[in-house]
Amino acid sequence: MDKKIKPKSLLSPLVKQLTSRLPGRGLLLVGLGIVLVFIYMAVFAPWISPYDPTKMVDKPFLPPSLKHLMGTNRIGQDVFSRIVWGSRIVLYVVFSATLLSMAIGIPLGLISGYRGGKIDRVLSMFMDSMYSFPALILAIAIAAVLGPSPMNTAIAIAFVYIPTYFRMIRGQTLSLKSQLFIDAAHALGLPDKRIMLKHILPNLAHTILVVFSLSVADAILTEAGLSFLGLSVTPPTPDWGYDLRVGQPFFLNGQWWLVFFPGFSVMLLAMGFALIGEALSERLSLAQSI
Amino acid sequence: MGKKGLGYYIVVRALMIIPTILILYTIVFILLRILPGNPILAVVGTRNIPPEQLKHLEHLAGLDKPLIVQYFDYLWNVLHGNFGVTLASPMGVPVINYIATRFPATLELAIWGFSFSVIIGLVTGMIAALRKGGKIDTGMRLYSIIAYTLFIPWFGMILQYVFGVVLGVLPTGGRIDPRINLHTITGLYVLDSILTGNIPALISSIKHLILPSLTLGIVLSGAYTRLVRNNMVDVLSMDFIRSYKARGIPGYKITWYALKNAFIPVITLMGLQFAILLGGAILTETTFSWPGMGTFIVDRIEYRDYNSIQGAIIFFAFFVAVISLIVDVIYALLDPRIKY
Numbered sequence: 001m002d003k004k005i006k007p008k009s010l011l012s013p014l015v016k017q018l019t020s021r022l023p024g025r026g027l028l029l030v031g032l033g034i035v036l037v038f039i040y041m042a043v044f045a046p047w048i049s050p051y052d053p054t055k056m057v058d059k060p061f062l063p064p065s066l067k068h069l070m071g072t073n074r075i076g077q078d079v080f081s082r083i084v085w086g087s088r089i090v091l092y093v094v095f096s097a098t099l100l101s102m103a104i105g106i107p108l109g110l111i112s113g114y115r116g117g118k119i120d121r122v123l124s125m126f127m128d129s130m131y132s133f134p135a136l137i138l139a140i141a142i143a144a145v146l147g148p149s150p151m152n153t154a155i156a157i158a159f160v161y162i163p164t165y166f167r168m169i170r171g172q173t174l175s176l177k178s179q180l181f182i183d184a185a186h187a188l189g190l191p192d193k194r195i196m197l198k199h200i201l202p203n204l205a206h207t208i209l210v211v212f213s214l215s216v217a218d219a220i221l222t223e224a225g226l227s228f229l230g231l232s233v234t235p236p237t238p239d240w241g242y243d244l245r246v247g248q249p250f251f252l253n254g255q256w257w258l259v260f261f262p263g264f265s266v267m268l269l270a271m272g273f274a275l276i277g278e279a280l281s282e283r284l285s286l287a288q289s290i
Numbered sequence: 291m292g293k294k295g296l297g298y299y300i301v302v303r304a305l306m307i308i309p310t311i312l313i314l315y316t317i318v319f320i321l322l323r324i325l326p327g328n329p330i331l332a333v334v335g336t337r338n339i340p341p342e343q344l345k346h347l348e349h350l351a352g353l354d355k356p357l358i359v360q361y362f363d364y365l366w367n368v369l370h371g372n373f374g375v376t377l378a379s380p381m382g383v384p385v386i387n388y389i390a391t392r393f394p395a396t397l398e399l400a401i402w403g404f405s406f407s408v409i410i411g412l413v414t415g416m417i418a419a420l421r422k423g424g425k426i427d428t429g430m431r432l433y434s435i436i437a438y439t440l441f442i443p444w445f446g447m448i449l450q451y452v453f454g455v456v457l458g459v460l461p462t463g464g465r466i467d468p469r470i471n472l473h474t475i476t477g478l479y480v481l482d483s484i485l486t487g488n489i490p491a492l493i494s495s496i497k498h499l500i501l502p503s504l505t506l507g508i509v510l511s512g513a514y515t516r517l518v519r520n521n522m523v524d525v526l527s528m529d530f531i532r533s534y535k536a537r538g539i540p541g542y543k544i545t546w547y548a549l550k551n552a553f554i555p556v557i558t559l560m561g562l563q564f565a566i567l568l569g570g571a572i573l574t575e576t577t578f579s580w581p582g583m584g585t586f587i588v589d590r591i592e593y594r595d596y597n598s599i600q601g602a603i604i605f606f607a608f609f610v611a612v613i614s615l616i617v618d619v620i621y622a623l624l625d626p627r628i629k630y
Contacts, residue, residue, distance in 0.1 A: 132565060132614060134610065135565070135566070137603060225569075241441075244443055252462065260444075271436065278435060
């Protein structure tokens with residue numbers, strides 16, 4: 001009898017906490033669902049989109065109907081097809097940008113946090129200055145110089161998020177560095193590189209995942225912002241932010257579908273990643289508090 | 291408080307601005323110079339222009355000097371308030387002239403958007419904390435996520451459509467009714483109309499401010515909602531709140547005490563949010579044809595006028611650094627535990 005009660009009473013707070021965290025699981029599922037729909041759209045765009053997104057396929061300004069799910073725009077392009085193909089551009093730009101900033105920010109953060117000293121001070125000062133500056137304005141400056149193309153936009157956005165990864169990885173490395181298992185690794189005479197890659201980095205996986213989802217959510221809004229300002233792609237490439245800009249004057253005349261769908265897609269996709277980040281960070285703080 | 295006092299702290303903190311600005315200046319300088327593309331050729335495009343005119347333009351932009359000289363020349367000029375001249379039409383106008391007329395517009399929008407975001411964030415966060423764990427709390431949490439992911443131009447256009455077109459109660463663009471003559475002193479129209487006692491201008495400028503600043507305010511309020519909620523939940527569970535309750539102090543007073551205590555971390559967020567606010571202001575300005583720094587930068591990008599872009603960005607860098615200084619000082623004044 002004792003055996004039966006004891007584990008139950010020990011586990012009950014945990015179970016309680018997990019069940020009360022059910023909304024967190026809901027967030028994760030909703031977020032994943034949204035993101036997967038957009039990834040599916042991007043991958044299978046040629047099969048999903050009913051029309052060529054760059055060609056005039058019908059009369060301009062047709063409202064949403066069965067023939068054109070989201071209507072047609074001012075030059076008779078199918079809005080739905082442009083949304084579907086647009087998801088390709090957004091995801092391509094945002095993923096390249098985020099991977100690029102991770103590839104630079106994470107190693108620099110590891111080295112800076114682990115080595116300390118002069119290199120840490122210089123790097124931190126650089127990154128803090130960049131971090132304090134309005135991200136969108138920095139991205140605008142870089143994108144303006146590079147000229148409009150998806151890859152250039154990705155580079156501009158990547159620049160903006162390097163300090164985010166750097167600061168997070170550096171901070172976590174600093175706190176891990178003083179822990180016993182790292183001392184043990186030192187005592188075994190392991191080289192620094194191995195300690196950083198095999199002992200510190202794996203412990204940061206969960207945090208990286210959280211920051212990844214949140215920075216992707218943010219990068220989606222930055223990408224849309226850049227293309228809204230005409231800095232991302234050149235027409236007739238389908239792009240949500242650009243379509244929003246072009247649709248603005250007609251939107252106020254009542255042709256709501258020109259603006260509503262592209263903007264809603266931006267929000268939905270950003271929200272998908274934000275929800276994932278939110279749910280993951282909740283689990284992370286839960287795991288740390290146990 | 292430390293031995294040396296607040297004045298010492300402010301001076302040291304102000305001096306720390308210098309490396310920050312230098313670093314940003316260097317980054318912007320390097321980016322604009324080393325990345326491919328000659329700004330002059332970008333301005334004139336593929337048109338054939340006489341070599342002497344190209345030389346003249348390069349000279350005007352100071353691009354004929356060695357990079358290191360350009361770096362210090364420009365820095366020296368910036369320190370004297372000279373941000374260079376425009377490189378595209380109208381050519382040769384000092385960039386500082388544009389900044390002088392455009393910056394107050396952005397500042398006004400930023401102040402209003404900032405105030406909206408803090409007020410909305412405080413109210414929603416407080417309500418969520420008082421209803422912790424309930425449906426309202428979940429709703430506020432969703433609000434904070436949705437507000438954060440709203441795309442500013444899209445949300446702004448929806449507000450324009452609803453309040454400007456359907457209801458027709460608010461203007462959809464500009465800063466003031468162009469028929470109204472306002473004598474500007476500070477460049478902040480609301481303040482100027484109050485100073486000059488110009489009632490029609492006051493009403494018009496406030497009407498023009500509401501939609502853009504509400505757009506900015508709502509989008510930025512999500513972060514405050516969350517922070518205020520979490521801080522207040524923590525404070526409300528503290529012992530001193532329990533002892534207030536035990537002494538029978540009325541609920542609204544306790545809420546006020548809790549809010550005051552939960553407010554200090556919010557100030558740190560304000561400093562961080564201000565940079566995001568300025569980025570958001572660019573999109574808001576473009577959406578609402580607001581004649582500020584954002585629309586200026588975007589206009590100049592279309593001309594590939596690098597001097598103006600560089601000047602505007604360095605000016606922003608300076609402004610952001612000053613704001614973070616102010617935030618730190620306020621923080622130090624409010625929280626006696628902070629070490630100088």
